[in-house]
Amino acid sequence: MKNKRDTAALTILRYDPAKSTEPHYETYDVRAAKDTTVLDALFQILENQDHSLTFRYSCRSAVCGSCAMFINGRYKLACSTLISEIGRDVIIQPLPHMPVIKDLVVDLTTFFEKYKVVKPYVVPIKPPPEKEWIQSPQQRSKIDDSTDCILCAACYSSCPSVWTGKKYLGPAAILQAYRFAADSRDGILRDRVELLGSEDGLWRCHTIFNCTEACPKSLNPARFIESLKRTATKETLKARIPFLH
Amino acid sequence: MLEHDVIVIGGGLAGLRAAIEASALVDTAVISRVHPLRSHTKAAQGGINAALANAEKGRDDTPDKHAFDTIKGSDFLADQDAAELMTRMAPECIFELDHWGCAFSRTDEGKIAQRPFGGAGYPRTCYGSDRTGLYLLQTVYEQSVKRNIKEYQEYFVTSLITDGSSCKGVIAINIKTGELVPITAKATILATGGLAWAYSISTNSMINTGNGMMVAYQAGVPLKDMEFIQFHPTGLYPNGVLITEGARGEGGYLVNAKGERFMERYAPKAMELAPRDIVSRSIQKEIDEGRAFESAYVHLDLRHLGREKIMSRLPGIREICLLFAGLDPIDKPIPIRPAAHYTMGGIDCNPDCETPLKGLYAAGECACVSVHGANRLGGNSLLDCVVFGKVAGDKAAKFAKSATGETDKSLVQSSLVREQKRVEALQSGSGTEEPTALRDDARLILTQKVGMFRSGTDLEEALKQIRKLRDRFSRLRPISVDKVFNLDLIRTFEVEAMLELAEIITASALARKESRGAHVRLDFPQRDDEHFLKHTLAHCTPKGPTLDYSDVKITRYKPEARKY
Numbered sequence: 066m067k068n069k070r071d072t073a074a075l076t077i078l079r080y081d082p083a084k085s086t087e088p089h090y091e092t093y094d095v096r097a098a099k100d101t102t103v104l105d106a107l108f109q110i111l112e113n114q115d116h117s118l119t120f121r122y123s124c125r126s127a128v129c130g131s132c133a134m135f136i137n138g139r140y141k142l143a144c145s146t147l148i149s150e151i152g153r154d155v156i157i158q159p160l161p162h163m164p165v166i167k168d169l170v171v172d173l174t175t176f177f178e179k180y181k182v183v184k185p186y187v188v189p190i191k192p193p194p195e196k197e198w199i200q201s202p203q204q205r206s207k208i209d210d211s212t213d214c215i216l217c218a219a220c221y222s223s224c225p226s227v228w229t230g231k232k233y234l235g236p237a238a239i240l241q242a243y244r245f246a247a248d249s250r251d252g253i254l255r256d257r258v259e260l261l262g263s264e265d266g267l268w269r270c271h272t273i274f275n276c277t278e279a280c281p282k283s284l285n286p287a288r289f290i291e292s293l294k295r296t297a298t299k300e301t302l303k304a305r306i307p308f309l310h
Numbered sequence: 311m312l313e314h315d316v317i318v319i320g321g322g323l324a325g326l327r328a329a330i331e332a333s334a335l336v337d338t339a340v341i342s343r344v345h346p347l348r349s350h351t352k353a354a355q356g357g358i359n360a361a362l363a364n365a366e367k368g369r370d371d372t373p374d375k376h377a378f379d380t381i382k383g384s385d386f387l388a389d390q391d392a393a394e395l396m397t398r399m400a401p402e403c404i405f406e407l408d409h410w411g412c413a414f415s416r417t418d419e420g421k422i423a424q425r426p427f428g429g430a431g432y433p434r435t436c437y438g439s440d441r442t443g444l445y446l447l448q449t450v451y452e453q454s455v456k457r458n459i460k461e462y463q464e465y466f467v468t469s470l471i472t473d474g475s476s477c478k479g480v481i482a483i484n485i486k487t488g489e490l491v492p493i494t495a496k497a498t499i500l501a502t503g504g505l506a507w508a509y510s511i512s513t514n515s516m517i518n519t520g521n522g523m524m525v526a527y528q529a530g531v532p533l534k535d536m537e538f539i540q541f542h543p544t545g546l547y548p549n550g551v552l553i554t555e556g557a558r559g560e561g562g563y564l565v566n567a568k569g570e571r572f573m574e575r576y577a578p579k580a581m582e583l584a585p586r587d588i589v590s591r592s593i594q595k596e597i598d599e600g601r602a603f604e605s606a607y608v609h610l611d612l613r614h615l616g617r618e619k620i621m622s623r624l625p626g627i628r629e630i631c632l633l634f635a636g637l638d639p640i641d642k643p644i645p646i647r648p649a650a651h652y653t654m655g656g657i658d659c660n661p662d663c664e665t666p667l668k669g670l671y672a673a674g675e676c677a678c679v680s681v682h683g684a685n686r687l688g689g690n691s692l693l694d695c696v697v698f699g700k701v702a703g704d705k706a707a708k709f710a711k712s713a714t715g716e717t718d719k720s721l722v723q724s725s726l727v728r729e730q731k732r733v734e735a736l737q738s739g740s741g742t743e744e745p746t747a748l749r750d751d752a753r754l755i756l757t758q759k760v761g762m763f764r765s766g767t768d769l770e771e772a773l774k775q776i777r778k779l780r781d782r783f784s785r786l787r788p789i790s791v792d793k794v795f796n797l798d799l800i801r802t803f804e805v806e807a808m809l810e811l812a813e814i815i816t817a818s819a820l821a822r823k824e825s826r827g828a829h830v831r832l833d834f835p836q837r838d839d840e841h842f843l844k845h846t847l848a849h850c851t852p853k854g855p856t857l858d859y860s861d862v863k864i865t866r867y868k869p870e871a872r873k874y
Contacts, residue, residue: 083794100548100634112746116790116798123348124515126551127633128444128626131348145633166486167794173345186452187411196362196401197408199420205413212413212438212445216347250411 684827
């Protein structure tokens with residue numbers, strides 16, 4: 066596992082609203098060994114070349130969701146992207162279609178507002194038991210994967226329906242809605258479906274699958290959206306045609 | 311002016327749990343240097359302990375047995391009343407999280423699944439595959455959303471507002487605007503996490519720099535038992551990313567370059583599931599004595615668990631191995647070595663989470679109640695966060711409710727001006743020292759001289775070198791004057807804290823002339839209950855830390871030899 070020292074060129078889309086109205090690209094040469102990540106390289110620049118560079122980071126182990134970026138035209142977490150695997154010329158942009166605060170830091174206010182719209186928490190209908198709810202492994206498996214979203218906003222940034230429909234909730238929020246709708250401990254399926262039934266909810270999704278391609282955790286938000294569409298249709302029919310019960 | 315009844319600094323598991331509790335009684339806000347969902351809790355993997363007796367082999371488990379394991383694991387430095395409180399409250403706290411929708415894995419009967427963990431007599435660790443931290447953090451964040459708790463995201467606290475006898479709030483940098491703002495409160499809860507990033511090989515998030523401990527210390531609150539730093543046995547080689555203890559709980563082997571399951575030599579009964587201090591030292595011994603691969607790491611072998619078990623119980627570990635080591639643990643053993651993981655010590659507080667400073671509370675890793683003593687058991691830190699987060703929120707809210715009197719505006723103003731001057735001084739420095747270079751030096755010194763094996767000479771040398779670094783810190787290059795998202799400035803505050811905390815850790819370690827739990831002195835290899843069955847307290851003085859000691863609370867469990 067001895068590493069050969071090598072270099073890479075990082076071209077970063079820089080933008081500082083305090084200094085200029087236009088973004089511009091700057092290129093930096095960095096050391097890049099076999100296990101150097103894009104995040105490592107960004108720190109090299111920040112510490113040794115340009116103290117004004119800005120980006121978000123925290124866990125550097127691909128779970129906190131801070132460092133989603135657009136790297137060589139793909140949605141990636143900077144902390145788990147090895148330079149040796151993507152080539153020595155690296156172009157880094159902030160998440161596309163998002164307002165930029167500075168450099169690689171985007172404004173996630175709207176993203177999280179939409180997340181909050183879907184009631185992202187379990188709402189039980191019965192008072193809880195003294196101990197845990199009984200939830201069989203099969204019931205638990207219904208929420209598999211949907212619990213693993215790290216809310217990095219990559220899918221949201223990649224979704225053409227978000228680009229063109231400012232009010233559309235987007236794939237991450239709907240995935241969260243699925244996570245609770247599918248949980249045996251939740252009791253407000255009908256409300257959830259109604260909440261998502263508007264044209265800024267489920268039906269704005271045109272099954273383009275960008276979200277699924279973008280997800281750095283290899284989740285499939287489109288599948289959850291589709292599943293909720295089926296549930297919504299069923300629930301609506303049930304409500305309107307009583308003998309279907 | 312921004313004003314609340316209770317403010318919670320830190321949006322991880324302890325902080326959000328505290329905020330949930332406090333918000334039931336009073337106006338509460340969470341202040342965090344990152345979005346709460348980016349907190350370090352999310353990186354926890356293996357699980358959270360509670361004597362639920364759900365597992366086949368755990369039917370006889372009780373909170374008392376959990377307390378005993380915790381106290382024995384702590385090498386008898388834990389306060390036994392606090393450990394008993396924590397383990398007694400554990401089941402109700404876990405059930406509450408389940409009622410809030412936490413995605414725990416289930417047994418065939420539909421109960422919360424539990425796995426074996428190190429130093430525990432029974433399978434006691436409740437888990438959600440190997441993403442327990444993610445699920446727990448989501449759950450408490452969801453509950454904070456439900457309660458509409460006010461959040462100050464990306465605010466970095468630089469100091470407490472205090473008149474010397476009580477805490478009135480904080481001064482923080484709004485990272486998005488660069489502005490320094492006072493946020494006042496009747497009660498303040500620190501839940502800012504640990505400092506293991508101060509070591510060069512660490513499992514921690516990069517935001518775990520100890521700044522919360524630092525602001526308490528500078529406000530006159532002692533830091534307790536800071537010499538006890540936990541090294542996690544299985545940090546991925548080389549970058550230290552955590553490989554959960556759950557991997558050994560599920561049956562993983564530790565193997566050296568000679569193909570031996572070497573734990574046989576060190577803990578013949580518990581083997582890979584001995585407590586962390588023992589397993590880490592054993593691995594380091596194998597490395598030091600030339601039985602490691604490339605003289606640097608040993609193997610954590612999961613292959614015999616089979617694809618199905620790895621995919622269902624340890625999918626996150628597989629993902630980490632694929633991403634960071636380019637290998638699949640289904641086919642290949644994982645290269646690992648110990649990495650700094652947890653701060654057993656922290657802000658001095660009692661089981662009610664009260665610090666000696668009135669109106670200031672602490673919970674989670676930044677606090678030292680102490681329930682972990684000289685060595686924490688795996689699965690007990692998330693529990694500590696949940697239990698004492700809840701306690702801190704409740705106590706702080708009740709204190710805030712009964713508090714009277716107006717905020718002293720001149721005190722707030724003078725605190726703000728002091729912090730503004732501090733920032734200006736950093737930005738107008740005339741020196742040439744690079745803050746992050748000093749940090750790297752400090753991290754190396756801690757790793758090499760204040761690590762798993764310590765000696766008087768090494769510690770004295772380390773103390774000298776750290777003091778030199780602190781001196782050099784006064785001659786920094788000018789720090790960036792940018793307003794928006796000024797990482798250079800924030801990271802300089804981090805370096806300042808890391809250097810001062812490094813001195814405290816080292817001074818505390820030098821004074822503890824015995825070996826206990828995670829603190830091993832080669833020159834004093836035995837535990838010395840006669841002289842050192844006591845907590846270290848480091849106090850802030852202009853000349854550096856001064857130390858004194860406080861008693862350990864013993865209830866039912868007499869200190870005995872610790873064998874596994």
